Amino acid sequence: MTEQVHQITVTVNGVARRGEVPARRLLADFLRMDLGLTGTHLGCEHGVCGACTLLLDGVPVRSCLILAVSADGHAVTTVEGCCEAGGELGPVQQAFQDCHGLQCGFCTPGFITTITAYLEENPKPTEEEAREAIGGNLCRCTGYQNIVKAVLRAADLKRERESADE
Amino acid sequence: MNDKLVGQPLVRKEDPRLLRGDGRYLDDLGRGALAAAFVRSPVAHARITGIDVDEALDVEGLVAIYTHEDLPGRIAEPLPLLIPHPDLTHPRTPYCLANGEVNHVGEAVVMVVATDRYLAEDVAERIRVTYEDLPPVVGIDQARAGERLVHEDAPGNVAARSVQTNGKGEAHEAIASAPHRLALDLHIERSASMPMEGKGVLAHWDADDRTLRVHSSTQTSTSVRLAVAAKLELPPDRVEVITPDVGGGFGVKIVHPWPEEILVPWAAMTLGRDVKWVEDRREHFTSSAHERAQQQHVEVGFDEAGRLLGLSVEIWHDNGAYVPYGIIVPIVTSTQLLGPYKVGAYRVEFTSLYTNTVIVTPYRGAGRPQGVFAMERTMDAIAEYLGMDRLAVREANLIQPEEMPYDQGLVFQDGRPLIYDSGDYPTMLRMIRDLVGWDGFEAERAAAAAEGRRIGIGIGAYVEGTGMGPYEGAHVKVETTGEVVVSTGLTTQGQGHYTSLAQIAADVLGVGVGDVTVITGDTRRFKYAVGTFASRAIVTSGNAVAIAAAKVAEKAKRIAAAALGDGVAPEDLELVDGRVRRRADPATAIDLRTVAVLSNPLRYAFDEETKAATQFAAATATGEEPGLEATGYYMPERSTYAAGAHGVVVETDPETADIRILRYCVVHDCGVVVNPRIVEGQVHGGVAQGIGGALYERIVYDDAGQLVNASYMDFLIPFATEVPHIQTAHMVTASGLNPLGLKGAGEAGVIPTSAVVASAIEDAEGLAVRRMPISPSELYELRKARQARKEQVSA
Ligand code: FES
Ligand code: FES
Numbered sequence: 036m037t038e039q040v041h042q043i044t045v046t047v048n049g050v051a052r053r054g055e056v057p058a059r060r061l062l063a064d065f066l067r068m069d070l071g072l073t074g075t076h077l078g079c080e081h082g083v084c085g086a087c088t089l090l091l092d093g094v095p096v097r098s099c100l101i102l103a104v105s106a107d108g109h110a111v112t113t114v115e116g117c118c119e120a121g122g123e124l125g126p127v128q129q130a131f132q133d134c135h136g137l138q139c140g141f142c143t144p145g146f147i148t149t150i151t152a153y154l155e156e157n158p159k160p161t162e163e164e165a166r167e168a169i170g171g172n173l174c175r176c177t178g179y180q181n182i183v184k185a186v187l188r189a190a191d192l193k194r195e196r197e198s199a200d201e
Numbered sequence: 202m203n204d205k206l207v208g209q210p211l212v213r214k215e216d217p218r219l220l221r222g223d224g225r226y227l228d229d230l231g232r233g234a235l236a237a238a239f240v241r242s243p244v245a246h247a248r249i250t251g252i253d254v255d256e257a258l259d260v261e262g263l264v265a266i267y268t269h270e271d272l273p274g275r276i277a278e279p280l281p282l283l284i285p286h287p288d289l290t291h292p293r294t295p296y297c298l299a300n301g302e303v304n305h306v307g308e309a310v311v312m313v314v315a316t317d318r319y320l321a322e323d324v325a326e327r328i329r330v331t332y333e334d335l336p337p338v339v340g341i342d343q344a345r346a347g348e349r350l351v352h353e354d355a356p357g358n359v360a361a362r363s364v365q366t367n368g369k370g371e372a373h374e375a376i377a378s379a380p381h382r383l384a385l386d387l388h389i390e391r392s393a394s395m396p397m398e399g400k401g402v403l404a405h406w407d408a409d410d411r412t413l414r415v416h417s418s419t420q421t422s423t424s425v426r427l428a429v430a431a432k433l434e435l436p437p438d439r440v441e442v443i444t445p446d447v448g449g450g451f452g453v454k455i456v457h458p459w460p461e462e463i464l465v466p467w468a469a470m471t472l473g474r475d476v477k478w479v480e481d482r483r484e485h486f487t488s489s490a491h492e493r494a495q496q497q498h499v500e501v502g503f504d505e506a507g508r509l510l511g512l513s514v515e516i517w518h519d520n521g522a523y524v525p526y527g528i529i530v531p532i533v534t535s536t537q538l539l540g541p542y543k544v545g546a547y548r549v550e551f552t553s554l555y556t557n558t559v560i561v562t563p564y565r566g567a568g569r570p571q572g573v574f575a576m577e578r579t580m581d582a583i584a585e586y587l588g589m590d591r592l593a594v595r596e597a598n599l600i601q602p603e604e605m606p607y608d609q610g611l612v613f614q615d616g617r618p619l620i621y622d623s624g625d626y627p628t629m630l631r632m633i634r635d636l637v638g639w640d641g642f643e644a645e646r647a648a649a650a651a652e653g654r655r656i657g658i659g660i661g662a663y664v665e666g667t668g669m670g671p672y673e674g675a676h677v678k679v680e681t682t683g684e685v686v687v688s689t690g691l692t693t694q695g696q697g698h699y700t701s702l703a704q705i706a707a708d709v710l711g712v713g714v715g716d717v718t719v720i721t722g723d724t725r726r727f728k729y730a731v732g733t734f735a736s737r738a739i740v741t742s743g744n745a746v747a748i749a750a751a752k753v754a755e756k757a758k759r760i761a762a763a764a765l766g767d768g769v770a771p772e773d774l775e776l777v778d779g780r781v782r783r784r785a786d787p788a789t790a791i792d793l794r795t796v797a798v799l800s801n802p803l804r805y806a807f808d809e810e811t812k813a814a815t816q817f818a819a820a821t822a823t824g825e826e827p828g829l830e831a832t833g834y835y836m837p838e839r840s841t842y843a844a845g846a847h848g849v850v851v852e853t854d855p856e857t858a859d860i861r862i863l864r865y866c867v868v869h870d871c872g873v874v875v876n877p878r879i880v881e882g883q884v885h886g887g888v889a890q891g892i893g894g895a896l897y898e899r900i901v902y903d904d905a906g907q908l909v910n911a912s913y914m915d916f917l918i919p920f921a922t923e924v925p926h927i928q929t930a931h932m933v934t935a936s937g938l939n940p941l942g943l944k945g946a947g948e949a950g951v952i953p954t955s956a957v958v959a960s961a962i963e964d965a966e967g968l969a970v971r972r973m974p975i976s977p978s979e980l981y982e983l984r985k986a987r988q989a990r991k992e993q994v995s996a
Binding site: 038057059060067068071072073074075076077078079080081083084086113114115118124128129131132133135137138139140141142143144147166167169170171172173174175176177178179180181182183 | 228695879882883921950
């Protein structure tokens with residue numbers, strides 16, 4: 036048995052990346068194994084925990100449920116792509132540090148990407164909305180208290196940074 | 202002097218790396234390594250009658266297939282019994298690969314190695330193992346019945362039976378002669394640590410150097426090292442074990458060596474190639490470890506004031522198919538059950554039973570949640586019986602601060618006497634009373650009732666032995682750049698040690714926390730350690746870091762005194778702001794980094810810095826060992842006892858029996874706090890796990906021993922929407938047992954949660970809750986049963 040491979044091109048964090056992958060390779064595995072972008076983590080591989088969340092054309096998806104071949108021609112943003120252009124922590128990342136929103140850090144990339152996309156839609160969430168926004172991601176360490184705070188803080192930081200840029 | 206860093210809620214140093222996606226967890230390492238996968242038993246109890254690999258052989262990418270028959274020497278022997286105990290009369294441990302018999306679904310039978318994980322699983326899928334079924338033993342009832350046996354040679358399925366008494370008289374007599382008596386039967390179901398990252402092992406064999414390098418997602422790299430060396434018959438000095446970033450542990454990763462921790466390194470040596478295994482989620486459910494399941498029978502005798510005169514507890518503990526970690530969990534239940542209370546005569550007996558299920562080893566709390574459940578249910582039952590306030594019954598039984606140290610008369614899990622070193626339990630209960638709003642609750646209940654809502658309040662307290670020995674150590678070194686490097690042997694799984702240990706070292710050395718780099722869990726850097734479990738890391742390693750750093754500070758003063766000359770004595774000096782300076786005259790000073798240069802007298806200079814330490818340059822101290830560094834160990838005489846009290850208000854839906862937590866309050870005392878932000882986070886995380894254990898999480902086996910909910914879809918870890926806002930309040934009773942006054946905090950949040958939630962539901966519903974976790978449908982059934990009883994009575 037030899038596996039047939041497919042040529043794909045995926046824009047990852049703004050850079051076009053080519054690869055040759057078997058049809059069954061998960062998008063998460065393509066990023067981790069082929070591209071060495073190990074920030075995207077796999078916690079369950081069945082679509083529940085959200086650790087593997089990344090943005091596909093700006094929309095949060097679970098990369099353990101998507102084949103690499105189906106990302107061909109699309110744009111992917113991973114946690115590595117949530118930093119500022121200069122490499123400093125992005126607003127969501129910074130908020131997580133400020134609020135102690137992570138402990139082991141394993142679930143964190145999925146939260147960072149999810150919240151990054153959410154704040155585009157709702158730049159000024161209430162606490163209730165913040166809790167809802169992260170309601171699809173599992174964290175076993177933090178009890179979510181500080182992640183909720185981090186969502187609110189990230190919204191503030193993002194606004195501050197955007198108005199500073201203007 | 203800088204403001205002290207210990208006690209400050211600093212943000213964590215490790216975060217930026219983790220937040221950028223630059224963490225290095227096990228599966229992020231070893232790109233290009235061969236991948237291992239396992240064929241695991243699909244049945245709970247069976248003899249293996251055949252293993253057929255024919256179909257698997259033509260999978261491209263196959264490298265090797267191993268069964269028990271292939272394993273040489275000590276690898277073919279059962280895995281070690283990590284913690285022997287005289288009462289553990291029938292210990293059984295698993296083989297790396299099943300030796301003719303399987304004892305639970307998920308037990309490893311065949312190991313496959315292939316060029317990547319996809320292919321390894323292709324191979325595994327094509328291997329046919331045939332089984333001859335044996336009757337499975339599932340659940341405590343079946344284990345107790347003893348009609349079916351897990352291990353032929355463990356009669357009655359009993360691994361251990363153990364009795365402890367507190368030396369204050371005969372419990373049954375005390376109960377029989379007490380003015381009042383009650384008996385309770387209690388149940389706690391199975392749960393599991395369930396870290397977001399499963400286990401994983403990567404091994405590299407350097408054939409030239411004859412050195413084995415193993416990365417493992419473990420809570421104890423030093424002990425994995427010794428275990429691997431023993432099993433593979435290598436000198437320990439040829440084995441290095443490194444714990445990379447770990448995605449949570451919560452107890453399950455303290456067990457070692459897992460079969461994979463032996464097999465993967467052995468395969469790497471055998472094949473001469475790097476080999477990696479990363480556990481998937483289903484494997485984690487069926488082949489790691491679980492905890493919690495117990496049945497308890499409590500008998501208690503008490504007086505009019507609710508004071509416990511006699512207490513007898515019988516525990517049946519489900520230890521799963523094997524006992525590699527010994528009987529630690531039921532020992533902890535039996536001893537920590539007493540909590541902050543003084544009890545007349547106490548007798549506890551546990552029976553640890555084999556079942557054909559995944560092994561049972563400590564999960565955060567490690568037997569305490571079950572013990573606290575027993576004690577606090579008993580307190581509530583007494584209050585109900587006497588018509589007393591539930592808090593008043595607890596207050597009547599509290600150990601008073603002036604009675605400290607208080608000897609409970611038992612032997613704890615560290616083999617030392619269970620003596621509470623310090624604590625102020627009356628204040629703790631007063632604080633939780635205020636925080637949860639105990640006194641105003643009847644008005645609140647009435648107001649809710651007026652809206653047709655049903656609410657209840659619950660409260661409970663615990664004491665937790667933390668910071669046990671035997672020891673931890675640390676090596677502290679000041680580099681010539683001024684950077685301070687702290688290496689400790691214990692591992693870290695998210696507890697923030699890179700920050701909290703840096704705070705401790707920085708205070709002693711008078712540097713900033715940014716100047717300190719902490720290294721954990723790498724046997725190349727520090728070889729002697731026990732591990733991160735049982736809320737012990739900050740107590741043991743924290744004090745070791747302080748001890749080692751103090752030695753470095755003393756050495757720095759001696760070297761600086763020699764360099765400053767002019768009659769300056771080491772005692773005149775202090776370490777402040779990265780300098781060693783004269784207390785009386787701070788301008789007379791020398792940089793700590795320069796002291797580091799001088800600490801290593803040189804013959805050869807290779808830059809401006811090192812010139813200063815050459816033979817024709819400045820005065821270097823004589824009689825010192827080179828290097829501004831030192832090693833220190835902290836060996837506690839016994840555990841130090843942290844404590845806490847929780848209060849909760851729940852609402853139960855009169856129609857649907859839905860259970861909702863309205864507020865959750867925690868009073869927490871872990872002695873001197875190094876980093877309040879981190880401790881608070883630990884409490885939050887523990888409470889969330891406690892709420893999971895109280896309302897949502899349970900491991901379910903069917904009668905055939907199939908684990909029916911082995912996925913995150915079906916094992917319900919709380920999401921953010923299930924965890925309420927948690928209010929916390931802290932108190933500090935410093936431990937007198939260690940120089941820094943610390944007590945552990947890692948497990949606190951989870952310990953009394955099931956007990957207090959049960960208490961609150963009972964209060965809301967007016968019916969006895971004797972089994973946790975509880976789901977809405979179970980609450981509904983309890984209501985129906987009560988209704989049926991009422992109708993029977995009226996008929
Ligand atoms: S790994 Fe994709 S959702 Fe859990
Ligand atoms: S920080 Fe560990 S799982 Fe979320």
